[in-house]
Structure formats: structure tokens, C-alpha cells
Amino acid sequence: MARKNSGMRIDQDTTLGSQIYERLANQIIVGDLPPGHRLDEQSIATQFGVSRTPVREALRELGARHLIDLTPRRGGVVTRIGADKLIDMLEAECEIEGLCARLSAHRMSALEKGRLRDLHEQALAIIEERSLSRYFEINKEFHDFICAGAHNTTLDSTARDLRFRLSPFRRPEPRSNASAVMARSTDEHAAIVNAILDGAAERAYEAMRAHNARVNLGAMKILQNSEPPEQMELRAKRVNLR
Amino acid sequence: MARKNSGMRIDQDTTLGSQIYERLANQIIVGDLPPGHRLDEQSIATQFGVSRTPVREALRELGARHLIDLTPRRGGVVTRIGADKLIDMLEAECEIEGLCARLSAHRMSALEKGRLRDLHEQALAIIEERSLSRYFEINKEFHDFICAGAHNTTLDSTARDLRFRLSPFRRPEPRSNASAVMARSTDEHAAIVNAILDGAAERAYEAMRAHNARVNLGAMKILQNSEPPEQMELRAKRVNLR
DNA sequence: GCTTGCTTTATTGTACACAATATGTGCAAT
DNA sequence: ATTGCACATATTGTGTACAATAAAGCAAGC
Known part of the structure; x- marks a missing residue:
């Protein structure tokens, strides 16, 4: 079972969605999440100990910045750079x-x-x-x-x-x-x-x-x-x- | 009273959030939503006849693309370009x-x-x-x-x-x-x-x-x-x- | 054996409810 | 008159439930 609250601080001047965005963006850039890797909302949520809502917002921002490809009802995958x-x-x-x-x-x-x-x-x-x-x-x-x-x-x-x-x-x-x-x-x-x-x-x-x-x-x-x-x-x- | 469902089509290949993003982005570019204008989630939601959730996602994407400024617990305003x-x-x-x-x-x-x-x-x-x-x-x-x-x-x-x-x-x-x-x-x-x-x-x-x-x-x-x-x-x- | 179509399952999309925070108002004290 | 505080209100942030859709598994037919 995934442990809860793995490092998400309750910061006044930020939002869970933004924090998750930062973390995921770094994981992608560092190569921890390799190109083509599928991003499952639920598992990310439990991994960070939050609900799916902030995760979804993070994913959408990742998509807007071309770090992941977001297909309407099929979720997101880390952008493959050919x-x-x-x-x-x-x-x-x-x-x-x-x-x-x-x-x-x-x-x-x-x-x-x-x-x-x-x-x-x-x-x-x-x-x-x-x-x-x-x-x-x-x-x-x-x-x-x-x-x-x-x-x-x-x-x-x-x-x-x-x-x-x-x-x-x-x-x-x-x-x-x-x-x-x-x-x-x-x-x-x-x-x-x-x-x-x-x-x-x-x-x-x-x-x-x-x-x-x-x-x-x-x-x-x-x-x-x-x-x-x-x-x-x-x-x-x-x-x-x- | 705001009328419901003002033009949001139920499209297979897209999502409400994306449609709202497009609409808002255009309204901003055309000048319909002037710089400095505050974007209220609830009123946008009722205006489009949807819940706040897709609106929030649209706003986040607008923010990622620098079309609006998104401050953590203070909502979004159309970016003022000085x-x-x-x-x-x-x-x-x-x-x-x-x-x-x-x-x-x-x-x-x-x-x-x-x-x-x-x-x-x-x-x-x-x-x-x-x-x-x-x-x-x-x-x-x-x-x-x-x-x-x-x-x-x-x-x-x-x-x-x-x-x-x-x-x-x-x-x-x-x-x-x-x-x-x-x-x-x-x-x-x-x-x-x-x-x-x-x-x-x-x-x-x-x-x-x-x-x-x-x-x-x-x-x-x-x-x-x-x-x-x-x-x-x-x-x-x-x-x-x- | 392979394909086709249906059923089941998993996952995403949306709505809604509640919690947390910011904003606005009025009153009291200086 | 102005400042500070307390309360009321509005708005955003997050969690949860349900609906809609895609993926996977399975059965029947060729």
C-alpha cells in the first residue's frame, strides 16, 4: 500500500497542484520518468498522498508546457522527443x-x-x-x-x-x-x-x-x-x- | 440569470476544459476580456453551463501559457502587458x-x-x-x-x-x-x-x-x-x- | 487459429460538497 | 478621521462520488 503524504508540504504561498507539477517536471527532466512513460492519475495521487484533483491540474500544466502528451480520454505520457x-x-x-x-x-x-x-x-x-x-x-x-x-x-x-x-x-x-x-x-x-x-x-x-x-x-x-x-x-x- | 449550456458542444475528441480554454483564450486575444480583468471561476462556470472543475483546468492552462496571471488563492486576472x-x-x-x-x-x-x-x-x-x-x-x-x-x-x-x-x-x-x-x-x-x-x-x-x-x-x-x-x-x- | 463482438474492468471527465483562505464591512478605540 | 480588530461573506483549494469512455479479457463464429 502506498504510504501517505510522501513529502508534500502544506505551503501557504503555493498549491498542491503546483508542487506536484514541479516534482513531476523534475522527474521527467532528470529522466526518472522516461519518455513514453504513462502517468496514471490515481497512482500519482496515492504516491503523493493527495486526491486526483491537484494531480490532474499538474498534468494539465505539464501538457501545456509540452512535457507530456495529453490525449483527451487516454491520459498522459511523457513526451517522446524524436x-x-x-x-x-x-x-x-x-x-x-x-x-x-x-x-x-x-x-x-x-x-x-x-x-x-x-x-x-x-x-x-x-x-x-x-x-x-x-x-x-x-x-x-x-x-x-x-x-x-x-x-x-x-x-x-x-x-x-x-x-x-x-x-x-x-x-x-x-x-x-x-x-x-x-x-x-x-x-x-x-x-x-x-x-x-x-x-x-x-x-x-x-x-x-x-x-x-x-x-x-x-x-x-x-x-x-x-x-x-x-x-x-x-x-x-x-x-x-x- | 445565466442561461445554461451556452454553446458547449459535447465533442468526442475533446474535453470541456479544452473547449473552455479555447474560448477564453480567444476572448482574451480579441480583447473581449481586457487586461486586468478578473476571472471568476463560478461565473465562468455558470456562463458556460458547466461545473467549476473544467473551468479550473482551463484557467490553469491559460496560466501556463501566460495569458492570465494565476495567484495561489486569489484567482486569475488577464495578464497586463506593460x-x-x-x-x-x-x-x-x-x-x-x-x-x-x-x-x-x-x-x-x-x-x-x-x-x-x-x-x-x-x-x-x-x-x-x-x-x-x-x-x-x-x-x-x-x-x-x-x-x-x-x-x-x-x-x-x-x-x-x-x-x-x-x-x-x-x-x-x-x-x-x-x-x-x-x-x-x-x-x-x-x-x-x-x-x-x-x-x-x-x-x-x-x-x-x-x-x-x-x-x-x-x-x-x-x-x-x-x-x-x-x-x-x-x-x-x-x-x-x- | 484468428478475428469479431460483447462484457467486464480500469481510468479519465465532470459535478458537487466541504475546507481553507482572502476580501469586505462595521464598530470600537485612539 | 484613522487605525485596528472581529465578524461576515465570497472565492478558491481539495476531496469524493458518480458518469462516460477506453482498455482488456473472454466467448462465439468463421
Whole structure:
């Protein structure tokens, strides 16, 4: 029998539905709920120790945000992101971040530029630690900061949303040299930082775009097992296409 | 007394919540439910002749899509789009459409390019009719088609979503020469079409971007009544900023 | 053996009831 | 007049019950 009240706090400023949404969204992103997994309202409800009502609201929000597919009388399943969709998302993120970099070059304040330089230097320091997970953290911060530096909440939130949904495909490849990965990444980051500090919009755009395009090739490898390889090659080109 | 069942069909392939979502979303976009308007669950429920449950689900989805602001125990109000937010959205749309134009230049098939030319020529024909509303239709189709031509569902849907939410600010200004508006617009469209047909990505991007930037200046005028004018001037620059 | 159609079962959709919280009103005290 | 508090009211949040539909299992026919 499912135990009751497994961690749902009674928070004043939130609602059970929202809390369940957060939890489920994280479970999906982390991969705990794999693509294609069916979401049964009743079992989720008992699992969280609540009734079906807040669960249903959470599911509907997950559906609105494309984290699950919601079919009218057949419930919800975690969205399967096929190769096509993945490539679209990677490309969109690549370009939108590039756009943010371009705008950042014009719009970041002196203070922000200073913080950007700090962030980059922090990343350089972390390479010594050889901690890939720690590096991923600061890397995310770096990208987030540039998207924020464009001073456009719409672009920022769409970029954030894309990164969030793409994060399952950004896990470190098992067989890869951590130091090399980090070194290459920071090199490219350096180009981006310099361009932004110089206020060189177009250069910032190109640098960010090239950086993302390269990283995205890695992300696509995760799909290679489930896809015919020739197709992937073909698509890989598209990501770099101008 | 509110009459029951005002138009909610019992459709197999949909749910009451979704239908109500659609209706409310349209009412918001059309301006029937103005920004700041409070959405009372009970009155909406009786208005549509249903219980509060599907209404709540509709509201939650509206909230997820940023059409209403949903505060935990205080219900929902139609999102107020302030000048800052509006400018962000306009800029984002401007750039994303530009991006789609750039990609379209490379990716549209010969068939699509033909259809694009047709669409443009249709628009030219419609100028003669002097029907601004009809022109708005074909104009929307034109932009939609270019966004689709990029062959990237993610970019397409974000662009579509932005245009949807921006449509309230795109209503024709009362005191304006219809023919002049249409002529100018089609001139700029011609530049975009030619660039795409030539496969000139960068030119397509620039043309689309310039076109949108100009139109956006008009959209911002709608806000001018409720905002101190000097601020608007300052912001107007930002939209054109590179 | 496989398919077709019906019956049973499981799951989602909707309504309703009650609980929890926010909002509004009036009165008293300063 | 204004502030603070208590009470009344309205509205949202959650739980539960029932209805509607889809999935699964089973029997009869080809």
C-alpha cells in the first residue's frame, strides 16, 4: 500500500497542484520518468498522498508546457522527443542563445560585463578540479547569464525553457576526457566573452552560435543508438548549416 | 440569470476544459476580456453551463501559457502587458521571424518558393480591393508561411505563439491611409520574397527584420496613451537597435 | 487459429460538497 | 478621521462520488 503524504508540504504561498507539477517536471527532466512513460492519475495521487484533483491540474500544466502528451480520454505520457524534434530544439536554442549574445554585446552594463568576466574566470579555475558535474553547473550559469544580459524577458524565458527541456540530452558522455571537454568549452567561451566585452555584437553571435552548434553534435549522439546512423549524419549537417 | 449550456458542444475528441480554454483564450486575444480583468471561476462556470472543475483546468492552462496571471488563492486576472513586456515580445518576434526567413532562404523547396511567390502576388491583388481586414489575413498567412518554411517546429511554434499574443496590438490604427499602409508593407514583403527566392539568407534576415521593426513602431503607438511619451521614444529606439 | 463482438474492468471527465483562505464591512478605540 | 480588530461573506483549494469512455479479457463464429 502506498504510504501517505510522501513529502508534500502544506505551503501557504503555493498549491498542491503546483508542487506536484514541479516534482513531476523534475522527474521527467532528470529522466526518472522516461519518455513514453504513462502517468496514471490515481497512482500519482496515492504516491503523493493527495486526491486526483491537484494531480490532474499538474498534468494539465505539464501538457501545456509540452512535457507530456495529453490525449483527451487516454491520459498522459511523457513526451517522446524524436530525432527530428530534438534537432529542431537544438537548432532553436543555438540560434536564440546566439541572438541573446548579440544583444548582450550592446546591452550589458559595465557591472554585468564584470560579472561575466568573473564567471568565465571561475570556470577556468574549476577546470583544475576536474569535476565535470561542477563544471556543468557553472556552464549553465554562464549561458543563463548571457541570456539574461540581453535584457529581454521573452527571449530569456524561451531560451531557459529550451535548455530545461534539452537537459536530458546534455548529460556527460561516459567515455570522454573531462579535461579536454572543459578546456575546449572554455576556449570557446573565451571568444564569446571577449566579443561581448568588446561590444562586438556580430562576433558574439557567431561565437555563441559556433559553440552551441559544436556542443549540439555531441547531444545528438545520445540518439544515435535508436536511429539509423546515415540519417543522423545528414541531420548533423543541418545543425551547422547556415 | 445565466442561461445554461451556452454553446458547449459535447465533442468526442475533446474535453470541456479544452473547449473552455479555447474560448477564453480567444476572448482574451480579441480583447473581449481586457487586461486586468478578473476571472471568476463560478461565473465562468455558470456562463458556460458547466461545473467549476473544467473551468479550473482551463484557467490553469491559460496560466501556463501566460495569458492570465494565476495567484495561489486569489484567482486569475488577464495578464497586463506593460510597455516593457510588449517591447520584449515585439523584439523577440522580430528577431525570430528574421531567423525563420534566413533559414527559409536555404530550406524552402521549389514548391514552397512557388507558393510564397503566389501568396505575395495575391497580396498585391488585394491592395486593389482596399480591404484592410482582408489584407491583414493574407499578411498573417505570409508570415506564417515563412515561419513554416524554416522547417523547424520549435521556432515556428514560438513565433506563432508570439504573434498570437501580440495580435491585440496589431489592430489597424483608425486614422491611417489603408492603401499607403498596404503598399508599404507589400514593398517590404517583396524584398523578403526576392531574398528567399534567391537563397540569400542574410538578405532575407535583414529584410524581414527591418520590416518587422518598422511595423512594431506602429504597434507601440497603441500603448502611447497610457504611457509617458518620452519613455516610449526612448524605447522605440531599442526596437531598431542592432 | 484468428478475428469479431460483447462484457467486464480500469481510468479519465465532470459535478458537487466541504475546507481553507482572502476580501469586505462595521464598530470600537485612539 | 484613522487605525485596528472581529465578524461576515465570497472565492478558491481539495476531496469524493458518480458518469462516460477506453482498455482488456473472454466467448462465439468463421
